[in-house]
Amino acid sequence: MTRIPRYTVLLLFLIVVLMPAYVLVVTSFKAGSDIGVTSQWNLPSTWTTASWEKAWTALRPSFLRTFQLAIPVAVISSLIGAANGFVLSRWRFPGADVVFTLILFGMFIPYQAVMIPLRDIVLTLGVPPGIPTLVLAHCVYGIPICTLIFRNYYATTVPEDLVEAARVDGAGLLRTFTRIILPISGPGFVVTVIWQFTSAWNDYLFAIFLSNTRNGPITIALNALAGAQSPDYAASMAGALITSLPTLLVYVLLGRWFIGGLMAGSVKS
Amino acid sequence: MRRFRHWGPGLILLGPSLILLAIFVYGLIAWTIKVSVSDEHTALGSKGFVGLDNYTYLFTEDINDRFLHSLKNLLIFTVVFIAGAMLLGLLWAYLLERGVRGEGLFRTVYLFPMAVSFIASGVVWRWLMNPNQGENAGGLNAVFGGLHLDFLQNPWWTDPDWGMAAMAVPAVWQLSGYVMALFLAGFRGISAELREAAAMDGASTYRLYRNVIFPQLTPVALSALIILGHMSMKMFDLIMSVSGPQWLTEVPAVYVWQALLTSDYAKAAAISVVLLLLVAVVIVPYLVWTQRTEKTR
Numbered sequence: 001m002t003r004i005p006r007y008t009v010l011l012l013f014l015i016v017v018l019m020p021a022y023v024l025v026v027t028s029f030k031a032g033s034d035i036g037v038t039s040q041w042n043l044p045s046t047w048t049t050a051s052w053e054k055a056w057t058a059l060r061p062s063f064l065r066t067f068q069l070a071i072p073v074a075v076i077s078s079l080i081g082a083a084n085g086f087v088l089s090r091w092r093f094p095g096a097d098v099v100f101t102l103i104l105f106g107m108f109i110p111y112q113a114v115m116i117p118l119r120d121i122v123l124t125l126g127v128p129p130g131i132p133t134l135v136l137a138h139c140v141y142g143i144p145i146c147t148l149i150f151r152n153y154y155a156t157t158v159p160e161d162l163v164e165a166a167r168v169d170g171a172g173l174l175r176t177f178t179r180i181i182l183p184i185s186g187p188g189f190v191v192t193v194i195w196q197f198t199s200a201w202n203d204y205l206f207a208i209f210l211s212n213t214r215n216g217p218i219t220i221a222l223n224a225l226a227g228a229q230s231p232d233y234a235a236s237m238a239g240a241l242i243t244s245l246p247t248l249l250v251y252v253l254l255g256r257w258f259i260g261g262l263m264a265g266s267v268k269s
Numbered sequence: 270m271r272r273f274r275h276w277g278p279g280l281i282l283l284g285p286s287l288i289l290l291a292i293f294v295y296g297l298i299a300w301t302i303k304v305s306v307s308d309e310h311t312a313l314g315s316k317g318f319v320g321l322d323n324y325t326y327l328f329t330e331d332i333n334d335r336f337l338h339s340l341k342n343l344l345i346f347t348v349v350f351i352a353g354a355m356l357l358g359l360l361w362a363y364l365l366e367r368g369v370r371g372e373g374l375f376r377t378v379y380l381f382p383m384a385v386s387f388i389a390s391g392v393v394w395r396w397l398m399n400p401n402q403g404e405n406a407g408g409l410n411a412v413f414g415g416l417h418l419d420f421l422q423n424p425w426w427t428d429p430d431w432g433m434a435a436m437a438v439p440a441v442w443q444l445s446g447y448v449m450a451l452f453l454a455g456f457r458g459i460s461a462e463l464r465e466a467a468a469m470d471g472a473s474t475y476r477l478y479r480n481v482i483f484p485q486l487t488p489v490a491l492s493a494l495i496i497l498g499h500m501s502m503k504m505f506d507l508i509m510s511v512s513g514p515q516w517l518t519e520v521p522a523v524y525v526w527q528a529l530l531t532s533d534y535a536k537a538a539a540i541s542v543v544l545l546l547l548v549a550v551v552i553v554p555y556l557v558w559t560q561r562t563e564k565t566r
Contacts, residue, residue, distance in 0.1 A: 013357075037401055114301060116300075116304060121293075204505070251384035
């Protein structure tokens with residue numbers, strides 16, 4: 001395809017992809033009287049931040065709670081994933097491939113298939129409802145993807161000889177892992193941290209099964225704000241933007257690694 | 270014994286994860302299967318084992334064929350979603366692969382919807398897919414009106430037969446960029462020498478893509494299909510956010526939630542198990558195949 005048609009097509013798709021963002025932003029700055037189905041595409045006749053204030057008031061507690069969810073999830077799952085990935089790539093045991101496949105399966109299951117007993121089991125274990133329960137769930141079900149990411153990372157970047165040399169020198173597993181492997185694991189951590197932060201932040205399924213509007217994350221609060229019988233459209237759109245800001249920020253600031261994380265979602269690297 | 274001392278510590282380090290997954294994945298699946306063959310239809314608990322009754326009920330006796338209806342919805346959604354995201358993703362990657370000025374900008378914009386949750390994007394898609402037409406048109410229908418493409422105006426997800434095709438539109442919007450990123454990595458993984466060799470042999474651009482490049486992308490396409498496919502089977506957030514739980518747009522994942530709201534645990538479990546089987550028939554062969562090909566590498 002020659003240059004001009006190529007750019008035309010690319011630009012057209014650019015506009016199409018950005019359309020929802022445009023509607024979100026302009027609507028969030030409109031006053032109530034300014035909002036109607038037929039005037040959706042118009043700019044606000046007067047710009048106001050009233051809806052942003054309303055949305056922020058409604059979402060603020062859950063916004064802060066979601067950080068308490070997403071940050072521990074990102075850190076804990078990454079550490080577990082690094083240890084597992086190291087063992088499965090560079091400290092292998094007989095049957096490691098079969099075990100790895102069994103671990104990976106957990107990544108693909110529809111979580112509905114575990115959700116019913118999961119509610120009972122966290123109650124039995126005495127895990128406090130709300131954020132602690134969700135941290136546990138995201139960490140456990142994040143093990144497969146984090147293990148996969150680190151396994152592929154170590155398999156491609158850490159030379160087998162390096163680990164062998166450490167072994168010959170008498171370094172045990174933990175020593176090799178903490179002294180030699182962890183210091184060169186930065187890129188892997190960036191990917192798993194972004195991945196787990198984003199999926200915990202954006203999750204709705206675990207949230208609706210295991211928490212409520214009083215103790216749950218922001219997706220629950222946003223859906224309550226936007227899903228009411230006669231929703232306040234401007235506040236809903238402002239709320240949707242507030243909800244998306246942290247993950248968009250991660251995406252913009254760490255875009256290159258974000259893509260790396262997405263790539264890791266495909267099993268074969 | 271010495272061999273165990275060699276690899277044993279690795280297994281021990283992996284141990285806690287294996288125990289957690291054994292309990293939370295395999296154990297809980299077994300538990301769900303047990304509930305699905307019981308008669309736990311109320312919060313009062315179960316009186317006993319009923320075999321496959323809950324499953325036969327879903328497929329043959331469900332009121333208005335509700336379960337079959339949700340499967341039909343899922344099928345339409347999945348076909349449109351996968352076809353749409355694969356085609357758009359491949360097209361974008363194709364347009365960008367040999368490097369265009371501003372590639373970074375296009376890539377960033379095409380991919381950004383992936384960072385947003387379905388719950389947040391659903392808020393705006395509900396509005397964009399406003400079913401009003403003609404004078405009262407809003408959202409995308411108003412855009413079609415403005416472009417004098419009125420024949421494209423449609424009731425979107427409120428259409429009783431093909432509504433689920435419209436429901437797939439936001440999902441396509443969200444994930445086409447992801448497919449693009451996968452294909453772009455695939456394109457870039459093809460060595461320049463290979464292209465040059467084909468060009469030296471006098472291959473036309475068409476033949477270069479058809480016979481050299483596209484065959485190399487097959488593994489990428491397979492990964493993308495698997496990822497989109499299993500996401501589609503689980504689709505829940507998007508539908509809850511755009512339409513809320515309702516008959517027109519019900520898929521099995523939403524049906525599970527609705528059954529739980531009435532404390533019909535056995536039914537919810539049976540639907541979940543069917544959903545799991547649907548995913549497993551695709552995923553298990555894929556995982557086994559991946560493991561085999563890795564071994565031979």
